[in-house]
Amino acid sequence: MTSTLSRSVLVTGASKGIGKGIARVFSSKGDRVAVLGRDLSAVESTVAEIRAAGGIALACAGDVTSKASMAAVVEAVVGEWGSLDVLCANAGIFPSASLETMTGDDWDTVLNTNLKGTFISVQAALPALKQSAAGRIVVTSSITGPVTGYPGWSHYGASKAGQLGFIRTAAIELARYGITINAVMPGNILTEGLDGMGDDYLAQMSASIPLKRLGSVDDIAHAACYFASVEAGYVTGQTLIIDGGQILPE
Numbered sequence: 001m002t003s004t005l006s007r008s009v010l011v012t013g014a015s016k017g018i019g020k021g022i023a024r025v026f027s028s029k030g031d032r033v034a035v036l037g038r039d040l041s042a043v044e045s046t047v048a049e050i051r052a053a054g055g056i057a058l059a060c061a062g063d064v065t066s067k068a069s070m071a072a073v074v075e076a077v078v079g080e081w082g083s084l085d086v087l088c089a090n091a092g093i094f095p096s097a098s099l100e101t102m103t104g105d106d107w108d109t110v111l112n113t114n115l116k117g118t119f120i121s122v123q124a125a126l127p128a129l130k131q132s133a134a135g136r137i138v139v140t141s142s143i144t145g146p147v148t149g150y151p152g153w154s155h156y157g158a159s160k161a162g163q164l165g166f167i168r169t170a171a172i173e174l175a176r177y178g179i180t181i182n183a184v185m186p187g188n189i190l191t192e193g194l195d196g197m198g199d200d201y202l203a204q205m206s207a208s209i210p211l212k213r214l215g216s217v218d219d220i221a222h223a224a225c226y227f228a229s230v231e232a233g234y235v236t237g238q239t240l241i242i243d244g245g246q247i248l249p250e
């Protein structure tokens with residue numbers, strides 16, 4: 001069982017894609033959700049959807065690469081609801097660049113958003129999470145990097161593998177506060193990012209996965225809900241691959 005109390009949850013990168021699904025599913029379980037992205041109108045649109053479904057949501061324009069921005073967002077959430085209990089550090093980018101042509105700026109942009117952005121988000125949330133009876137952090141990593149590779153994504157893979165190194169030590173440091181930190185590792189998830197890829201391409205991708213479909217944002221959101229649940233209080237520094245069996249050997 002993965003029941004939650006009515007808690008305050010901050011989801012980064014929640015204006016669309018997996019983060020939006022995470023925010024929606026936490027809300028459906030009775031949590032208050034703060035929806036964060038850089039584009040306020042996109043964030044407000046997600047918040048409107050959650051409110052229309054009866055949920056309690058707060059729009060937060062913020063940038064995970066900025067310590068000041070994330071501190072202000074956490075202050076706003078605590079100011080609104082009095083607490084922050086769960087951080088889902090999900091924001092991420094995945095531009096493609098081959099190793100031969102990749103610039104230092106390309107590398108820095110991806111590492112700053114995906115890896116340093118995770119550190120900044122966690123550090124900004126910590127003072128509030130320490131006040132929670134059951135502080136929880138769930139990081140969105142990937143199978144790409146920690147388990148597999150993909151051409152054009154050496155920077156992305158490094159950032160996603162780096163997140164796992166980060167949570168293993170963070171788990172030890174945060175245990176004294178009763179805060180857990182774990183990571184979900186999605187495979188190929190059907191998001192707006194795949195719009196326009198064409199039915200043939202999507203069918204081909206699905207066929208290569210043992211469960212014969214792409215993952216849904218809800219598949220990832222339910223795993224995040226488990227790690228964030230009160231019942232998962234003895235699970236920390238761990239990872240869960242959600243990929244339909246994609247990485248299993250033939």
Ligand code: NDP
Nearest residue numbers: 013014015016017018037038039063064091092142186189
């Ligand atoms: P999307 O591109 O659909 O959404 C990314 C979200 O992150 C948006 O809300 C975007 O909003 C936000 N974001 C990007 N940069 C920043 C920033 N600097 N500060 C704050 N928010 C930011 O991506 P997905 O939903 O597909 O991916 C979400 C996470 O899941 C990523 O970490 C990704 O690596 C991971 N993942 C995705 C997989 C997939 O198949 N989709 C597979 C494996 C992992 P805005 O641009 O307005 O700021």
